[in-house]
Amino acid sequence: MRYAVLGTGAVGAALGGKLVELGHEVVMGSRTKDNPQALEWAQGAGPRAGSGTFADAAAFGERIIVAVNGRVAPAALQAAGETELAGKLVVDVSNPMAFEDGLLRLAPVESDSVGALLQRSFPQARVVKTLNTVNVAVMIDPDCVPGDHQLFMCGEDAGAKAETVSLLGEFGWPAGRVLDLGGIVEARDLEMLMPLWLNLYKRFGDGAFNYEIRRAH
Protein backbone atom coordinates (compact mmCIF):
# COMPACT_ATOMS: atom_id res chain seq x y z
CA MET A 1 0.00 0.00 0.00
CA ARG A 2 1.17 3.55 -0.73
CA TYR A 3 1.03 6.00 2.20
CA ALA A 4 1.41 9.74 2.58
CA VAL A 5 2.65 10.77 6.00
CA LEU A 6 2.09 14.50 6.49
CA GLY A 7 4.51 15.84 9.08
CA THR A 8 8.23 15.50 9.74
CA GLY A 9 8.27 15.38 13.54
CA ALA A 10 8.70 12.39 15.85
CA VAL A 11 5.21 11.04 15.12
CA GLY A 12 5.58 11.28 11.35
CA ALA A 13 9.04 9.70 11.42
CA ALA A 14 7.93 6.82 13.66
CA LEU A 15 4.73 6.04 11.77
CA GLY A 16 6.48 6.41 8.42
CA GLY A 17 9.32 4.17 9.55
CA LYS A 18 6.94 1.51 10.80
CA LEU A 19 4.96 1.55 7.55
CA VAL A 20 8.13 1.11 5.51
CA GLU A 21 9.21 -1.70 7.82
CA LEU A 22 5.83 -3.38 7.19
CA GLY A 23 6.55 -3.33 3.45
CA HIS A 24 4.56 -0.27 2.46
CA GLU A 25 5.78 2.65 0.37
CA VAL A 26 5.79 6.02 2.10
CA VAL A 27 6.24 9.61 1.01
CA MET A 28 6.70 12.03 3.88
CA GLY A 29 5.14 15.39 3.09
CA SER A 30 5.99 18.82 4.38
CA ARG A 31 5.54 22.45 3.35
CA THR A 32 8.63 22.52 1.19
CA LYS A 33 10.24 19.97 -1.11
CA ASP A 34 13.63 20.28 0.56
CA ASN A 35 12.67 19.93 4.23
CA PRO A 36 15.90 18.67 5.86
CA GLN A 37 14.12 16.39 8.35
CA ALA A 38 12.06 14.77 5.60
CA LEU A 39 15.11 14.28 3.38
CA GLU A 40 17.05 12.77 6.27
CA TRP A 41 14.16 10.50 7.23
CA ALA A 42 13.72 9.26 3.64
CA GLN A 43 17.44 8.60 3.26
CA GLY A 44 17.53 6.61 6.52
CA ALA A 45 14.33 4.66 5.86
CA GLY A 46 15.50 3.06 2.62
CA PRO A 47 14.25 2.57 -0.94
CA ARG A 48 10.53 2.44 -0.14
CA ALA A 49 10.71 5.89 1.51
CA GLY A 50 10.54 9.26 -0.17
CA SER A 51 9.78 12.87 0.60
CA GLY A 52 8.12 15.85 -1.03
CA THR A 53 5.56 18.57 -0.57
CA PHE A 54 2.22 17.90 1.08
CA ALA A 55 0.78 17.78 -2.45
CA ASP A 56 3.46 15.34 -3.67
CA ALA A 57 2.80 13.05 -0.73
CA ALA A 58 -0.98 13.17 -1.05
CA ALA A 59 -0.82 12.48 -4.79
CA PHE A 60 1.36 9.45 -4.08
CA GLY A 61 -0.56 8.02 -1.12
CA GLU A 62 -3.58 5.76 -1.34
CA ARG A 63 -3.97 6.55 2.34
CA ILE A 64 -3.02 9.73 4.20
CA ILE A 65 -1.71 9.99 7.77
CA VAL A 66 -2.06 13.43 9.38
CA ALA A 67 0.93 13.66 11.72
CA VAL A 68 1.43 17.41 11.88
CA ASN A 69 0.40 19.47 14.92
CA GLY A 70 -3.38 19.63 14.90
CA ARG A 71 -3.35 23.42 14.71
CA VAL A 72 -1.79 23.31 11.24
CA ALA A 73 -3.56 20.14 10.06
CA PRO A 74 -6.25 22.04 8.09
CA ALA A 75 -3.54 24.03 6.26
CA ALA A 76 -1.56 20.86 5.56
CA LEU A 77 -4.61 19.18 4.00
CA GLN A 78 -5.38 22.34 2.07
CA ALA A 79 -1.84 22.26 0.68
CA ALA A 80 -2.21 18.56 -0.06
CA GLY A 81 -5.14 19.45 -2.28
CA GLU A 82 -8.81 18.57 -1.91
CA THR A 83 -8.89 16.43 -5.04
CA GLU A 84 -5.95 14.35 -3.83
CA LEU A 85 -7.90 13.50 -0.67
CA ALA A 86 -11.16 12.53 -2.32
CA GLY A 87 -12.22 9.00 -1.42
CA LYS A 88 -9.06 8.31 0.54
CA LEU A 89 -8.73 7.18 4.15
CA VAL A 90 -7.31 10.12 6.12
CA VAL A 91 -6.06 8.99 9.52
CA ASP A 92 -5.85 11.98 11.84
CA VAL A 93 -3.49 11.29 14.75
CA SER A 94 -3.01 14.95 15.65
CA ASN A 95 -3.67 17.06 18.73
CA PRO A 96 -4.20 20.84 18.38
CA MET A 97 -1.66 21.84 21.01
CA ALA A 98 0.33 24.89 21.92
CA PHE A 99 1.93 26.05 25.14
CA GLU A 100 1.07 29.42 26.63
CA ASP A 101 2.85 30.42 29.85
CA GLY A 102 3.75 26.77 30.37
CA LEU A 103 0.12 25.66 30.13
CA LEU A 104 -1.04 23.29 27.40
CA ARG A 105 -3.78 24.90 25.35
CA LEU A 106 -5.99 23.19 22.80
CA ALA A 107 -7.71 24.98 19.91
CA PRO A 108 -10.26 23.99 18.79
CA VAL A 109 -11.60 22.34 21.91
CA GLU A 110 -14.89 21.06 23.40
CA SER A 111 -17.34 22.58 20.90
CA ASP A 112 -15.17 21.37 18.01
CA SER A 113 -12.09 19.26 17.27
CA VAL A 114 -9.43 18.96 14.59
CA GLY A 115 -10.90 15.64 13.50
CA ALA A 116 -14.37 17.09 12.96
CA LEU A 117 -12.97 20.23 11.36
CA LEU A 118 -10.96 18.20 8.83
CA GLN A 119 -14.00 16.12 7.90
CA ARG A 120 -16.18 19.23 7.45
CA SER A 121 -13.49 20.99 5.41
CA PHE A 122 -12.83 17.99 3.17
CA PRO A 123 -16.15 16.17 2.87
CA GLN A 124 -14.81 13.81 0.17
CA ALA A 125 -12.04 12.53 2.46
CA ARG A 126 -12.84 9.62 4.76
CA VAL A 127 -11.43 10.93 8.06
CA VAL A 128 -10.79 8.64 11.02
CA LYS A 129 -9.44 9.94 14.32
CA THR A 130 -7.23 7.55 16.25
CA LEU A 131 -3.80 7.08 17.89
CA ASN A 132 -3.72 10.64 19.31
CA THR A 133 -4.09 9.35 22.89
CA VAL A 134 -0.75 7.51 23.10
CA ASN A 135 2.86 8.40 22.42
CA VAL A 136 4.76 7.20 19.38
CA ALA A 137 6.38 4.25 21.13
CA VAL A 138 2.99 2.88 22.13
CA MET A 139 1.41 3.67 18.73
CA ILE A 140 3.67 1.30 16.83
CA ASP A 141 4.47 -1.18 19.61
CA PRO A 142 1.47 -1.58 21.91
CA ASP A 143 3.08 -4.58 23.58
CA CYS A 144 5.67 -2.27 25.15
CA VAL A 145 2.92 -1.57 27.71
CA PRO A 146 1.43 -4.57 29.55
CA GLY A 147 -2.30 -5.24 29.78
CA ASP A 148 -5.30 -5.03 27.50
CA HIS A 149 -5.12 -1.25 27.15
CA GLN A 150 -7.15 0.26 24.35
CA LEU A 151 -7.13 2.65 21.44
CA PHE A 152 -10.09 4.76 20.44
CA MET A 153 -11.33 5.50 16.96
CA CYS A 154 -14.13 7.57 15.47
CA GLY A 155 -15.26 8.65 12.03
CA GLU A 156 -18.21 8.83 9.67
CA ASP A 157 -17.32 6.07 7.23
CA ALA A 158 -17.66 2.42 8.30
CA GLY A 159 -15.33 1.24 5.55
CA ALA A 160 -12.68 3.75 6.57
CA LYS A 161 -12.92 2.54 10.16
CA ALA A 162 -12.55 -1.08 9.06
CA GLU A 163 -9.42 -0.12 7.08
CA THR A 164 -8.12 1.70 10.16
CA VAL A 165 -8.64 -1.36 12.36
CA SER A 166 -6.69 -3.37 9.82
CA LEU A 167 -3.86 -0.83 9.74
CA LEU A 168 -3.75 -0.71 13.55
CA GLY A 169 -3.61 -4.50 13.48
CA GLU A 170 -0.41 -4.24 11.43
CA PHE A 171 0.96 -1.99 14.17
CA GLY A 172 0.16 -4.70 16.73
CA TRP A 173 -3.25 -3.62 18.04
CA PRO A 174 -5.75 -6.48 18.26
CA ALA A 175 -9.11 -5.49 16.72
CA GLY A 176 -10.86 -6.09 20.05
CA ARG A 177 -8.78 -3.37 21.67
CA VAL A 178 -9.80 -0.66 19.19
CA LEU A 179 -12.98 0.95 20.54
CA ASP A 180 -15.25 2.59 17.97
CA LEU A 181 -16.66 5.71 19.64
CA GLY A 182 -19.00 6.67 16.78
CA GLY A 183 -19.00 9.64 14.43
CA ILE A 184 -16.20 12.14 13.92
CA VAL A 185 -17.82 14.59 16.39
CA GLU A 186 -16.42 12.27 19.07
CA ALA A 187 -12.88 13.32 18.11
CA ARG A 188 -13.28 16.01 20.76
CA ASP A 189 -13.54 13.27 23.44
CA LEU A 190 -10.07 12.09 22.43
CA GLU A 191 -8.39 15.45 21.93
CA MET A 192 -9.66 16.54 25.36
CA LEU A 193 -7.62 13.76 26.97
CA MET A 194 -4.38 15.62 26.22
CA PRO A 195 -4.13 17.67 29.46
CA LEU A 196 -4.40 14.52 31.60
CA TRP A 197 -1.97 12.67 29.33
CA LEU A 198 0.59 15.47 29.63
CA ASN A 199 0.22 15.59 33.40
CA LEU A 200 0.81 11.83 33.69
CA TYR A 201 3.75 12.06 31.29
CA LYS A 202 5.39 14.68 33.53
CA ARG A 203 4.63 12.71 36.68
CA PHE A 204 5.86 9.37 35.30
CA GLY A 205 8.82 10.87 33.48
CA ASP A 206 7.99 8.99 30.29
CA GLY A 207 5.12 8.52 27.87
CA ALA A 208 5.06 4.73 27.69
CA PHE A 209 1.64 4.27 29.28
CA ASN A 210 -1.95 3.80 28.25
CA TYR A 211 -5.42 3.34 29.76
CA GLU A 212 -7.11 0.00 30.17
CA ILE A 213 -10.83 0.34 30.67
CA ARG A 214 -12.03 -2.00 33.41
CA ARG A 215 -15.72 -2.88 33.59
CA ALA A 216 -17.92 -4.41 36.28
CA HIS A 217 -19.86 -6.51 33.78
Added chain:
Amino acid sequence: MRYAVLGTGAVGAALGGKLVELGHEVVMGSRTKDNPQALEWAQGAGPRAGSGTFADAAAFGERIIVAVNGRVAPAALQAAGETELAGKLVVDVSNPMAFEDGLLRLAPVESDSVGALLQRSFPQARVVKTLNTVNVAVMIDPDCVPGDHQLFMCGEDAGAKAETVSLLGEFGWPAGRVLDLGGIVEARDLEMLMPLWLNLYKRFGDGAFNYEIRRAH
Protein backbone atom coordinates in the same frame (compact mmCIF):
# COMPACT_ATOMS: atom_id res chain seq x y z
CA MET B 1 -16.66 13.42 61.64
CA ARG B 2 -19.37 15.91 60.64
CA TYR B 3 -19.94 16.32 56.89
CA ALA B 4 -21.90 18.74 54.75
CA VAL B 5 -23.02 17.23 51.45
CA LEU B 6 -24.14 19.99 49.10
CA GLY B 7 -26.55 18.63 46.52
CA THR B 8 -29.60 16.37 46.61
CA GLY B 9 -29.09 14.36 43.42
CA ALA B 10 -27.86 10.81 42.99
CA VAL B 11 -24.26 11.73 43.84
CA GLY B 12 -25.16 13.62 47.00
CA ALA B 13 -27.50 10.87 48.18
CA ALA B 14 -24.97 8.10 47.54
CA LEU B 15 -22.02 9.91 49.15
CA GLY B 16 -24.15 11.07 52.06
CA GLY B 17 -25.53 7.57 52.58
CA LYS B 18 -22.06 6.04 52.51
CA LEU B 19 -20.75 8.59 55.03
CA VAL B 20 -23.63 7.86 57.42
CA GLU B 21 -23.03 4.13 56.98
CA LEU B 22 -19.38 4.71 57.91
CA GLY B 23 -20.48 6.29 61.19
CA HIS B 24 -20.22 9.97 60.25
CA GLU B 25 -22.88 12.62 60.74
CA VAL B 26 -24.16 14.27 57.57
CA VAL B 27 -26.32 17.28 56.77
CA MET B 28 -27.45 17.43 53.15
CA GLY B 29 -27.66 21.00 51.96
CA SER B 30 -29.80 22.53 49.24
CA ARG B 31 -31.14 25.94 48.26
CA THR B 32 -34.22 25.68 50.49
CA LYS B 33 -34.78 24.22 53.95
CA ASP B 34 -37.71 22.08 52.77
CA ASN B 35 -36.24 20.43 49.68
CA PRO B 36 -38.32 17.22 49.33
CA GLN B 37 -35.41 15.09 48.09
CA ALA B 38 -33.21 16.19 51.00
CA LEU B 39 -35.97 15.56 53.54
CA GLU B 40 -36.65 12.13 52.08
CA TRP B 41 -32.96 11.26 52.02
CA ALA B 42 -32.46 12.33 55.64
CA GLN B 43 -35.50 10.35 56.79
CA GLY B 44 -34.29 7.23 55.01
CA ALA B 45 -30.67 7.54 56.12
CA GLY B 46 -31.40 7.46 59.86
CA PRO B 47 -30.52 9.42 62.98
CA ARG B 48 -27.06 10.59 61.88
CA ALA B 49 -28.55 12.25 58.76
CA GLY B 50 -30.14 15.67 58.51
CA SER B 51 -30.98 18.32 55.95
CA GLY B 52 -31.05 22.07 55.67
CA THR B 53 -29.94 25.00 53.56
CA PHE B 54 -26.46 25.16 52.05
CA ALA B 55 -25.58 27.49 54.95
CA ASP B 56 -27.02 25.09 57.57
CA ALA B 57 -25.04 22.21 56.09
CA ALA B 58 -21.79 24.16 55.83
CA ALA B 59 -22.10 25.46 59.40
CA PHE B 60 -22.58 21.86 60.58
CA GLY B 61 -19.88 20.19 58.52
CA GLU B 62 -16.22 19.98 59.44
CA ARG B 63 -15.76 18.88 55.84
CA ILE B 64 -17.77 19.90 52.78
CA ILE B 65 -18.61 17.71 49.76
CA VAL B 66 -19.61 19.62 46.62
CA ALA B 67 -22.06 17.28 44.87
CA VAL B 68 -24.17 19.75 42.92
CA ASN B 69 -23.80 20.24 39.16
CA GLY B 70 -20.51 22.05 38.63
CA ARG B 71 -22.26 24.95 36.90
CA VAL B 72 -24.04 25.89 40.12
CA ALA B 73 -21.21 24.93 42.48
CA PRO B 74 -19.94 28.53 42.88
CA ALA B 75 -23.45 29.70 43.80
CA ALA B 76 -23.87 26.81 46.24
CA LEU B 77 -20.63 27.71 48.02
CA GLN B 78 -21.60 31.37 48.00
CA ALA B 79 -24.88 30.43 49.70
CA ALA B 80 -22.98 28.21 52.12
CA GLY B 81 -21.06 31.30 53.21
CA GLU B 82 -17.39 32.10 52.86
CA THR B 83 -16.75 32.11 56.61
CA GLU B 84 -18.27 28.65 56.99
CA LEU B 85 -15.77 27.31 54.45
CA ALA B 86 -12.65 28.86 55.94
CA GLY B 87 -10.02 26.28 56.78
CA LYS B 88 -12.25 23.36 55.86
CA LEU B 89 -11.59 20.57 53.38
CA VAL B 90 -13.91 21.15 50.40
CA VAL B 91 -14.07 18.04 48.21
CA ASP B 92 -15.29 19.01 44.74
CA VAL B 93 -16.70 15.98 42.91
CA SER B 94 -18.66 18.04 40.36
CA ASN B 95 -18.63 18.36 36.58
CA PRO B 96 -19.89 21.58 34.94
CA MET B 97 -22.23 19.86 32.49
CA ALA B 98 -25.26 20.78 30.45
CA PHE B 99 -26.77 19.30 27.32
CA GLU B 100 -27.33 21.45 24.24
CA ASP B 101 -28.93 19.80 21.21
CA GLY B 102 -28.04 16.44 22.71
CA LEU B 103 -24.36 17.35 23.01
CA LEU B 104 -22.62 17.45 26.38
CA ARG B 105 -21.18 20.90 26.98
CA LEU B 106 -18.78 21.91 29.74
CA ALA B 107 -18.43 25.45 31.12
CA PRO B 108 -15.88 26.41 32.23
CA VAL B 109 -13.57 24.22 30.19
CA GLU B 110 -9.89 24.01 29.15
CA SER B 111 -8.71 27.47 30.21
CA ASP B 112 -10.46 27.04 33.57
CA SER B 113 -12.35 24.46 35.66
CA VAL B 114 -14.90 24.40 38.45
CA GLY B 115 -12.27 23.14 40.85
CA ALA B 116 -9.89 26.03 40.15
CA LEU B 117 -12.76 28.55 40.12
CA LEU B 118 -13.95 27.42 43.56
CA GLN B 119 -10.45 27.68 45.00
CA ARG B 120 -9.98 31.19 43.55
CA SER B 121 -13.40 32.32 44.77
CA PHE B 122 -12.93 30.92 48.28
CA PRO B 123 -9.21 31.20 49.02
CA GLN B 124 -9.66 30.21 52.68
CA ALA B 125 -11.26 26.88 51.72
CA ARG B 126 -8.96 23.93 51.09
CA VAL B 127 -10.37 22.62 47.80
CA VAL B 128 -9.53 19.16 46.48
CA LYS B 129 -10.90 17.87 43.18
CA THR B 130 -11.53 14.14 43.01
CA LEU B 131 -14.15 11.43 42.29
CA ASN B 132 -15.63 13.32 39.30
CA THR B 133 -14.28 10.74 36.82
CA VAL B 134 -16.38 7.78 38.01
CA ASN B 135 -20.07 7.17 38.60
CA VAL B 136 -21.61 6.94 42.06
CA ALA B 137 -21.50 3.15 42.25
CA VAL B 138 -17.74 3.16 41.64
CA MET B 139 -17.13 6.15 43.95
CA ILE B 140 -18.31 4.33 47.05
CA ASP B 141 -17.57 0.74 46.01
CA PRO B 142 -14.42 0.64 43.86
CA ASP B 143 -14.30 -3.15 44.13
CA CYS B 144 -17.44 -3.37 41.96
CA VAL B 145 -14.98 -2.90 39.06
CA PRO B 146 -12.08 -5.39 38.81
CA GLY B 147 -8.46 -4.34 38.46
CA ASP B 148 -6.19 -1.68 39.91
CA HIS B 149 -8.09 1.21 38.33
CA GLN B 150 -7.32 4.64 39.72
CA LEU B 151 -8.77 7.84 41.03
CA PHE B 152 -7.21 11.24 40.45
CA MET B 153 -6.88 14.09 42.90
CA CYS B 154 -5.53 17.63 42.79
CA GLY B 155 -5.45 20.64 45.06
CA GLU B 156 -3.22 23.29 46.60
CA ASP B 157 -3.10 22.06 50.19
CA ALA B 158 -1.03 18.97 51.05
CA GLY B 159 -2.91 18.42 54.30
CA ALA B 160 -6.25 18.59 52.52
CA LYS B 161 -5.04 16.01 50.00
CA ALA B 162 -3.89 13.71 52.81
CA GLU B 163 -7.35 14.00 54.43
CA THR B 164 -8.90 13.23 51.04
CA VAL B 165 -6.80 10.10 50.61
CA SER B 166 -7.95 9.00 54.06
CA LEU B 167 -11.61 9.66 53.21
CA LEU B 168 -11.27 7.80 49.90
CA GLY B 169 -9.70 4.96 51.88
CA GLU B 170 -12.92 4.74 53.91
CA PHE B 171 -14.79 4.43 50.62
CA GLY B 172 -12.55 1.49 49.67
CA TRP B 173 -9.85 3.18 47.57
CA PRO B 174 -6.32 2.06 48.50
CA ALA B 175 -4.00 5.07 48.89
CA GLY B 176 -1.75 3.73 46.12
CA ARG B 177 -4.59 4.01 43.64
CA VAL B 178 -5.21 7.71 44.27
CA LEU B 179 -2.95 9.66 41.90
CA ASP B 180 -2.00 13.16 42.98
CA LEU B 181 -1.94 15.29 39.81
CA GLY B 182 -0.65 18.45 41.48
CA GLY B 183 -2.29 21.84 42.03
CA ILE B 184 -5.95 22.72 41.56
CA VAL B 185 -5.28 24.02 38.02
CA GLU B 186 -5.16 20.33 37.05
CA ALA B 187 -8.88 20.01 37.81
CA ARG B 188 -9.38 20.85 34.14
CA ASP B 189 -7.60 17.61 33.18
CA LEU B 190 -10.26 15.68 35.09
CA GLU B 191 -13.31 17.67 34.06
CA MET B 192 -12.25 17.34 30.41
CA LEU B 193 -12.60 13.55 30.67
CA MET B 194 -16.40 13.86 30.80
CA PRO B 195 -17.11 13.65 27.04
CA LEU B 196 -15.20 10.35 26.75
CA TRP B 197 -16.82 9.05 29.93
CA LEU B 198 -20.29 9.81 28.60
CA ASN B 199 -19.54 8.19 25.27
CA LEU B 200 -18.34 5.00 26.96
CA TYR B 201 -21.36 5.04 29.28
CA LYS B 202 -23.70 5.13 26.28
CA ARG B 203 -21.75 2.44 24.48
CA PHE B 204 -21.51 0.09 27.47
CA GLY B 205 -25.05 0.80 28.66
CA ASP B 206 -23.86 1.36 32.23
CA GLY B 207 -21.42 3.51 34.18
CA ALA B 208 -19.69 0.82 36.21
CA PHE B 209 -16.26 1.21 34.65
CA ASN B 210 -13.01 2.99 35.28
CA TYR B 211 -9.54 3.43 33.79
CA GLU B 212 -6.49 1.50 34.88
CA ILE B 213 -3.27 3.17 33.80
CA ARG B 214 -0.81 0.61 32.48
CA ARG B 215 2.85 1.50 32.29
CA ALA B 216 5.83 0.01 30.49
CA HIS B 217 8.17 0.56 33.44
